Amino acid sequence: MTYTPDSARYDSMTYRRAGRSGLKLPAISLGLWHNFGDTRGLSTQREIVRRAFDLGVTHFDLANNYGPPPGSAESNFGRLLSSDLAPYRDELVISTKAGYTMWDGPYGDWGSRKYLVSSLDQSLTRLGLDYVDIFYHHRPDPETPLFETASALDAIVRSGKALYVGISNYKSEQAAEIARILRELGTPLLIHQPSYSILNRWIEHDHLLDTLEEAGAGCIAFSPLQQGLLTDRYLTGIPDGSRIRTSVFLNESALDNKTMERLHALNDIAKRRGQSLAQLALSWALRDPRMTSLIIGASSVGQLENNIAALNGPELTAEELDDIDGTVIEL
Ligand SMILES: NC(=O)c1ccc[n+]([C@@H]2O[C@H](COP(=O)([O-])OP(=O)(O)OC[C@H]3O[C@@H](n4cnc5c(N)ncnc54)[C@H](OP(=O)(O)O)[C@@H]3O)[C@@H](O)[C@H]2O)c1
Numbered sequence: 508m509t510y511t512p513d514s515a516r517y518d519s520m521t522y523r524r525a526g527r528s529g530l531k532l533p534a535i536s537l538g539l540w541h542n543f544g545d546t547r548g549l550s551t552q553r554e555i556v557r558r559a560f561d562l563g564v565t566h567f568d569l570a571n572n573y574g575p576p577p578g579s580a581e582s583n584f585g586r587l588l589s590s591d592l593a594p595y596r597d598e599l600v601i602s603t604k605a606g607y608t609m610w611d612g613p614y615g616d617w618g619s620r621k622y623l624v625s626s627l628d629q630s631l632t633r634l635g636l637d638y639v640d641i642f643y644h645h646r647p648d649p650e651t652p653l654f655e656t657a658s659a660l661d662a663i664v665r666s667g668k669a670l671y672v673g674i675s676n677y678k679s680e681q682a683a684e685i686a687r688i689l690r691e692l693g694t695p696l697l698i699h700q701p702s703y704s705i706l707n708r709w710i711e712h713d714h715l716l717d718t719l720e721e722a723g724a725g726c727i728a729f730s731p732l733q734q735g736l737l738t739d740r741y742l743t744g745i746p747d748g749s750r751i752r753t754s755v756f757l758n759e760s761a762l763d764n765k766t767m768e769r770l771h772a773l774n775d776i777a778k779r780r781g782q783s784l785a786q787l788a789l790s791w792a793l794r795d796p797r798m799t800s801l802i803i804g805a806s807s808v809g810q811l812e813n814n815i816a817a818l819n820g821p822e823l824t825a826e827e828l829d830d831i832d833g834t835v836i837e838l
Contacts, residue, residue: 606645
């Protein structure tokens with residue numbers, strides 16, 4: 508059936524500016540790492556993507572290797588773009604990345620100019636696009652000079668194949684350095700994509716938000732729900748079809764007694780606020796205005812809706828923040 512987006516789609520979503528750039532992103536973005544490969548039906552993928560756009564989610568995050576198999580999330584999203592979203596291309600911010608293993612041999616991984624340029628060309632073919640909005644270097648490469656990676660990103664923007672560039676999984680020090688090089692080259696760093704959640708706070712110890720603020724770059728956190736742990740998904744067992752049952756990236760050992768105790772305590776705090784645990788986790792990760800957006804995953808429309816409703820939740824009080832810290836640090 509032909510898709511007509513909800514005309515009210517911009518009425519309730521919050522948009523935050525990425526650093527000191529001109530680009531705003533929805534406070535919650537949708538990631539296609541899981542649930543959009545060939546092992547999932549295209550009709551559910553379509554429902555989730557349509558509902559996201561209807562709710563004002565303008566930003567969809569991909570990478571060359573998302574699937575399974577690698578590349579299939581881009582191909583499937585390309586199908587949905589062409590069948591549903593093509594007329595709205597100028598309302599969308601589509602990102603992709605290269606940095607992890609994508610093809611055999613010395614040119615299908617890490618951060619060389621050779622890899623980044625050819626990988627983006629392949630991504631564009633799979634997506635059926637002329638350009639992506641944001642192209643990321645997916646992880647730092649300990650061997651390729653930072654200048655080569657940065658100048659490849661700069662050249663990609665100049666070629667018109669990406670509008671902005673980002674980095675992911677870089678520590679503060681490396682982020683500051685590549686931001687400096689990119690600024691000198693004339694292509695400012697738009698955004699950094701680190702992992703971050705109530706249970707994963709490395710960016711706080713690394714002062715990453717301060718570094719990015721200084722560089723004028725935004726921050727978009729991935730896995731703010733700790734791949735589903737910070738939701739009601741595993742509070743009473745492990746459901747069939749859950750990520751623990753279907754993915755190699757999360758396994759049962761993540762649900763040790765200590766973690767379960769923490770999750771239940773956090774769930775109690777969420778309940779007292781009238782929120783789901785997922786909503787509490789998202790409100791928490793968005794509490795610093797320098798956090799431009801959070802990239803969530805969703806295997807159903809219901810999960811997506813529950814997550815986006817977090818944006819209507821009450822502000823976290825100082826006491827609740829202390830309680831959350833106490834839960835994670837003391838328990
Ligand atoms: N740059 C990087 O290196 C990197 C790495 C990882 C991810 N990312 C990006 O970040 C995106 C999000 O990562 P993620 O999928 O790990 O994020 P996440 O939001 O932490 O986890 C998503 C999973 O949590 C469960 N879930 C979500 N909402 C729920 C709800 N309301 N109630 C119950 N369960 C819920 C679902 O699990 P079930 O499938 O079990 O239903 C869903 O697949 C990725 O798609 C990707 O774009 C980037």
